[in-house]
Structures are given as C-alpha cells and as structure tokens.
Amino acid sequence: MVQLTHEGPEDLTLTTDRSRPNPGPGEYLIRVGAAGVNFADVMQTRGTYGGGPRAPYVAGFEAAGEIVGVGPDVESPLPLGTHVVGAGPGAFAQYMTMPAAGAIPVPSGWSDAEALGLVLNWATALAALKPLGEIRTGEVVLVHAAAGGVGQAAVRLAHHYGARVIATASPAKHDTVRALGADVVLDSAHPHLAEEIKRLTGGVDLVLESVGRATFEASLSVTKPFTGRVVVFGAASGDATLTTHDLIFTHQVQVKGLHIGALATAAPSLYQALLREIDTLIDQGTYPPGTPRVHPLAEGPAVLRQLEAGQTRGKHALDPWR
Ligand SMILES: NC(=O)c1ccc[n+]([C@@H]2O[C@H](COP(=O)([O-])OP(=O)(O)OC[C@H]3O[C@@H](n4cnc5c(N)ncnc54)[C@H](OP(=O)(O)O)[C@@H]3O)[C@@H](O)[C@H]2O)c1
Incomplete structure (x- = not known):
C-alpha cells in the first residue's frame, strides 16, 4: 500500500506496480505474514511523525514474517525460514526489508499475527x-x-x-x-x-x-x-x-x-534487558500471544481512519495475502 500524499489515510492506495525490495547491508528480506497497525502509521499519513517517510512511500513499519533473503554483512544471520517480528519500512506489503539487528524470533508456537506488538x-x-x-x-x-x-x-x-x-x-x-x-x-x-x-x-x-x-x-x-x-x-x-x-x-x-x-539505538544494553524481560514475561504467561484483529490489506485505509478517530480497541493487523 502506497501513501500518496500527507492528507491522511484517504490517500493510502493499494498498488501492484512495486517490485520486491532487495535486502541491503545488515538487512533481511521478509515475506510478511502480518503487518501491525500503529498510531504512528496515522501520524505518518499526515506527515506529523518526527523523521517519518515523505510521500509517496510504501506504508507500514511493523511486521512479522518469514526470512526469505539475507543481505550482505549480517552478523550470525538467523536461518532462512525463521519467523521474526520487527520494524522496517514498507510493512504494508507482501515483502519488506528489516534491519536484522532488530528482528526478534517469533515466540515458539506463536503465529506471525500473534507476535505483532512485541517490539512496539x-x-x-x-x-x-x-x-x-x-x-x-x-x-x-x-x-x-x-x-x-x-x-x-x-x-x-x-x-x-x-x-x-x-x-x-x-x-x-x-x-x-x-x-x-x-x-x-x-x-x-x-x-x-x-x-x-x-x-x-x-x-x-x-x-x-x-x-x-x-x-x-x-x-x-x-x-x-x-x-x-x-x-x-x-x-x-x-x-x-x-x-x-x-x-x-x-x-x-x-x-x-x-x-x-x-532507546534501542541510543541505549542498546537497556533495550536488550527489555527484550530479556519480555522473554521471561512470555514464559510466565504474563504476556500471552496477541489477539489482533486481522484485516485484508485493502482495508488498510479504513483501519487507519478508525484508529485516528479513536474507534479501535486493542491491536489491529493487515494480511497482505488476502
Ligand atoms: N514513543 C514510542 O516509542 C511509541 C511506541 C508505540 C506507540 N506510541 C504512542 O502510544 C500511543 C498508543 O499507540 P497505539 O498504536 O497503541 O494506539 P492506540 O492506543 O491503539 O490508539 C490511540 C488511542 O488514543 C486514544 N485517544 C485519545 N485522544 C485521542 C484523539 N484525539 N484522537 C485519537 N485517539 C485518541 C483513543 O483511545 P480512547 O478512545 O480510549 O481514548 C485511541 O484509541 C500513541 O500516541 C502512539 O503514538 C509511542
């Protein structure tokens, strides 16, 4: 889905003319299983998110999915086929790239959609x-x-x-x-x-x-x-x-x-401690698998409009394959 202007979710449009991105240095190529919808997506459509992308841009920045490619210079890459959750540009798409350093394996037994929300x-x-x-x-x-x-x-x-x-x-x-x-x-x-x-x-x-x-x-x-x-x-x-x-x-x-x-960039050891604590919370059952409401990708603009209007509750996600 491409955001064409900074006039808000109305100008988020489904397109088929973008090719699959290539993973750059330090990146994975991800086959997106589910993309997370966040309030920051709304802000980006209006150009109010600090340091956010300028239109036109492929929208979305949180996803979970399968590693299907590895760019150069990835230290100790996870094997192809591993499912990870993380953030990177252009998540409202079937394929996206994601910095490998921030990609966290989907907790064992969880689906891609259930893992959304972990890092955000x-x-x-x-x-x-x-x-x-x-x-x-x-x-x-x-x-x-x-x-x-x-x-x-x-x-x-x-x-x-x-x-x-x-x-x-x-x-x-x-x-x-x-x-x-x-x-x-x-x-x-x-x-x-x-x-x-x-x-x-x-x-x-x-x-x-x-x-x-x-x-x-x-x-x-x-x-x-x-x-x-x-x-x-x-x-x-x-x-x-x-x-x-x-x-x-x-x-x-x-x-x-x-x-x-x-925080992840400026205080990496603090961030790693947060991720370790999240593992413990998952093991204890304090953090259960997420239960996002999953919508087809084409409903992205409607979901963002509802989020902007305060009409959603809980996590929402987009499935780029339906
Ligand atoms: N700094 C960070 O790293 C970081 C990371 C993640 C999220 N965030 C921020 O955390 C907040 C929550 O994010 P989220 O993605 O989980 O969104 P969300 O809470 O699911 O949605 C935003 C909620 O804010 C409330 N709200 C109050 N006044 C509003 C208004 N004038 N317009 C719209 N919503 C209003 C609404 O809840 P009620 O209807 O119940 O009032 C609405 O459902 C956002 O501000 C987001 O930008 C920051």
Missing part, C-alpha cells in the same frame, strides 16, 4: 513502566488510552508489577480495560478528570502519557510532586507544552520522554 507495544509499555517509570509494588499508576495497543500491554504489566492501576479510555472500551486488571477505569473525556483522579488516589506515582493535548495538564496535576514521574511517549490528541516556569512553580514532577526506536 510491549517493549514501549515495559520501558515506560520499568527503566523510565521505576514502578514499585503498591504505587498508583495512571495509564491513558488503556484499551489501545500499548495501553492494554501497560495495564497488564502495571497490574503484574503490583501497582494500583487507574486507567482512562472511551466508555465503550471500559469492559476491556477492567478485564485486563485495571482497578479503576475513567472516561478519558471526563470534564473533571484531574479532580476525580485526585479524589480517588490522593496523587499518582507514575503516569503513562500518550494522549498529549487532551490529558497532559491533568496528568501533570495529579502526579505527586517531586517523587512522581510522567513518562511521555505519545500525543494522539495533539501536542501539549510544558514550560520551565510550569516545572518550577506549578508542576514539580519528573517528566521523561520515550521513543522505543531511539
């Missing part, structure tokens, strides 16, 4: 909670967009690490979030969200902030001064601002930025 949703949620968020048992953790791809992983993990989980989501999605272990679920559009959270908790130790403009002020104001942390990794409702004046006089909280790709 789960690694992001885990990074936000543990190395950055420094979550401790008994703490209060606030997770926004809790029914979403990252949000669901975050709720499960925060509950697993012994936190009291306060979640926000649209009302129609509250049953999903409760079933994952959230203690309290609030409407993300509650007119007095901050007051309600303060009334229920007395103050929050850690906020996973991915909504931006619509929730950022509430997130800052419910966070405990000095000890509280706000990990910012998304802005689905648009950008919000925070000034030095705010940090000194109004919100004396610890604000930490997260981009999982940047």
Whole structure:
C-alpha cells in the first residue's frame, strides 16, 4: 500500500506496480505474514511523525514474517525460514526489508499475527513502566488510552508489577480495560478528570502519557510532586507544552520522554534487558500471544481512519495475502 500524499489515510492506495525490495547491508528480506497497525502509521499519513517517510512511500513499519533473503554483512544471520517480528519500512506489503539487528524470533508456537506488538507495544509499555517509570509494588499508576495497543500491554504489566492501576479510555472500551486488571477505569473525556483522579488516589506515582493535548495538564496535576514521574511517549490528541516556569512553580514532577526506536539505538544494553524481560514475561504467561484483529490489506485505509478517530480497541493487523 502506497501513501500518496500527507492528507491522511484517504490517500493510502493499494498498488501492484512495486517490485520486491532487495535486502541491503545488515538487512533481511521478509515475506510478511502480518503487518501491525500503529498510531504512528496515522501520524505518518499526515506527515506529523518526527523523521517519518515523505510521500509517496510504501506504508507500514511493523511486521512479522518469514526470512526469505539475507543481505550482505549480517552478523550470525538467523536461518532462512525463521519467523521474526520487527520494524522496517514498507510493512504494508507482501515483502519488506528489516534491519536484522532488530528482528526478534517469533515466540515458539506463536503465529506471525500473534507476535505483532512485541517490539512496539510491549517493549514501549515495559520501558515506560520499568527503566523510565521505576514502578514499585503498591504505587498508583495512571495509564491513558488503556484499551489501545500499548495501553492494554501497560495495564497488564502495571497490574503484574503490583501497582494500583487507574486507567482512562472511551466508555465503550471500559469492559476491556477492567478485564485486563485495571482497578479503576475513567472516561478519558471526563470534564473533571484531574479532580476525580485526585479524589480517588490522593496523587499518582507514575503516569503513562500518550494522549498529549487532551490529558497532559491533568496528568501533570495529579502526579505527586517531586517523587512522581510522567513518562511521555505519545500525543494522539495533539501536542501539549510544558514550560520551565510550569516545572518550577506549578508542576514539580519528573517528566521523561520515550521513543522505543531511539532507546534501542541510543541505549542498546537497556533495550536488550527489555527484550530479556519480555522473554521471561512470555514464559510466565504474563504476556500471552496477541489477539489482533486481522484485516485484508485493502482495508488498510479504513483501519487507519478508525484508529485516528479513536474507534479501535486493542491491536489491529493487515494480511497482505488476502
Ligand atoms: N514513543 C514510542 O516509542 C511509541 C511506541 C508505540 C506507540 N506510541 C504512542 O502510544 C500511543 C498508543 O499507540 P497505539 O498504536 O497503541 O494506539 P492506540 O492506543 O491503539 O490508539 C490511540 C488511542 O488514543 C486514544 N485517544 C485519545 N485522544 C485521542 C484523539 N484525539 N484522537 C485519537 N485517539 C485518541 C483513543 O483511545 P480512547 O478512545 O480510549 O481514548 C485511541 O484509541 C500513541 O500516541 C502512539 O503514538 C509511542
């Protein structure tokens, strides 16, 4: 699927005129079994994703599939036929290339679709909670967009690490979030969200902030001064601002930025530790196989439109072979 302009998902188009890419140095060629849909795909269609591709480009950047080719200079390559999950350009296609260094074998017994989310949703949620968020048992953790791809992983993990989980989501999605272990679920559009959270908790130790403009002020104001942390990794409702004046006089909280790709590049040992922890979580059953809703590739524009409008819950995927 090729994104033709930066006018949004409307201009994402199915095409048959692109040839199979060749793996460059350090890359695998992947026969895509399932491509993951992420909020970043929506941002890319509008040209608002930092460092994102310029139109026209083959859309999608997360996939799981089979290694069918190996480029030059891949150190200790996995055997052809191994199924991996990872990120690389042009995932909404039957074949794509992927940096070999970031390709993780699909967990044993899992399908390609079930493995989607490992490097984006789960690694992001885990990074936000543990190395950055420094979550401790008994703490209060606030997770926004809790029914979403990252949000669901975050709720499960925060509950697993012994936190009291306060979640926000649209009302129609509250049953999903409760079933994952959230203690309290609030409407993300509650007119007095901050007051309600303060009334229920007395103050929050850690906020996973991915909504931006619509929730950022509430997130800052419910966070405990000095000890509280706000990990910012998304802005689905648009950008919000925070000034030095705010940090000194109004919100004396610890604000930490997260981009999982940047973390993998800039702090590789931290990233490897996250992947080891994910293995353990899978072995324990805390991280079960994913259950994405899989759509034919041609439905990509509709799925992105729904994601943009906040109408999805959980993970969605595209199958390029149907
Ligand atoms: N920094 C990183 O490395 C990284 C990695 C992965 C994801 N992310 C970010 O994490 C967030 C979640 O990503 P995801 O792919 O899992 O998406 P998602 O959570 O499945 O979808 C986004 C959700 O955000 C909520 N939302 C609140 N205000 C919204 C608005 N104005 N417009 C649209 N949605 C709104 C909606 O949930 P409700 O209807 O329940 O409010 C919507 O379903 C995104 O902000 C994404 O960019 C960042």
